[in-house]
Amino acid sequence: DTGVSQDPRHKITKRGQNVTFRCDPISEHNRLYWYRQTLGQGPEFLTYFQNEAQLEKSRLLSDRFSAERPKGSFSTLEIQRTEQGDSAMYLCASSLGGLAGNTGELFFGEGSRLTVL
Amino acid sequence: GDSVTQMEGPVTLSEEACLTINCTYTATGYPSLFWYVQYPGEGLQLLLKATKADDKGSNKGFEATYRKETTSFHLEKGSVQVSDSAVYFCALSLNQAGTALIFGKGTTLSVSS
Numbered sequence: 001d002t003g004v005s006q007d008p009r010h011k012i013t014k015r016g017q018n019v020t021f022r023c024d025p026i027s028e029h030n031r032l033y034w035y036r037q038t039l040g041q042g043p044e045f046l047t048y049f050q051n052e053a054q055l056e057k058s059r060l061l062s063d064r065f066s067a068e069r070p071k072g073s074f075s076t077l078e079i080q081r082t083e084q085g086d087s088a089m090y091l092c093a094s095s096l097g098g099l100a101g102n103t104g105e106l107f108f109g110e111g112s113r114l115t116v117l
Numbered sequence: 118g119d120s121v122t123q124m125e126g127p128v129t130l131s132e133e134a135c136l137t138i139n140c141t142y143t144a145t146g147y148p149s150l151f152w153y154v155q156y157p158g159e160g161l162q163l164l165l166k167a168t169k170a171d172d173k174g175s176n177k178g179f180e181a182t183y184r185k186e187t188t189s190f191h192l193e194k195g196s197v198q199v200s201d202s203a204v205y206f207c208a209l210s211l212n213q214a215g216t217a218l219i220f221g222k223g224t225t226l227s228v229s230s
Contacts, residue, residue, distance in 0.1 A: 041222050042208075042220030045218070091160075105163050106218060111160065
């Protein structure tokens with residue numbers, strides 16, 4: 001399977017704990033995105049990487065959130081001191097971007113569902 | 118700010134009925150427009166797109182036309198199937214390098230036989 005994969009698919013944690021999600025993009029894709037989706041809402045942009053550089057962060061990404069893509073391949077999203085409001089589906093997407101900009105075709109993983117008790 | 122508004126669901130149809138899901142947008146500049154679909158248990162996937170005014174995107178019997186004058190990109194299908202049951206998201210891209218997609222809230226479609 002050469003699609004975007006995310007791990008774990010489900011995570012239940014207690015408030016105050018730290019959690020980390022991993023995303024493996026399609027191998028030749030240089031761009032990687034993290035989105036958050038809550039029930040009844042569309043995906044909301046969190047952050048974006050081009051290769052290993054984090055180029056854009058949404059104001060939704062509080063100081064408790066940190067994302068990395070150290071070698072320009074897989075990425076991790078860590079949430080520290082989780083709160084109940086962090087409960088959501090965290091989506092990863094990748095794309096092959098060029099100088100002309102984003103063509104908009106993102107390839108999404110199935111998401112990592114976080115439940116904070 | 119830039120945004121996408123789509124009709125609220127759920128939309129419930131019988132097989133072979135006509136479908137229209139409305140989508141309007143607000144954006145600076147000239148965005149590209151997209152419909153993504155999420156089937157049960159699967160990730161979001163691109164259904165169709167249009168990159169400039171009057172373009173028509175089409176795929177799997179679905180169509181949408183980029184209407185700049187009404188800032189709309191309504192999704193249509195002449196005859197839906199049970200397998201079309203899914204959540205449909207309208208989205209826009211500002212066509213700047215690295216800019217992420219902005220999504221609507223999604224519309225759930227349920228088709229019964």
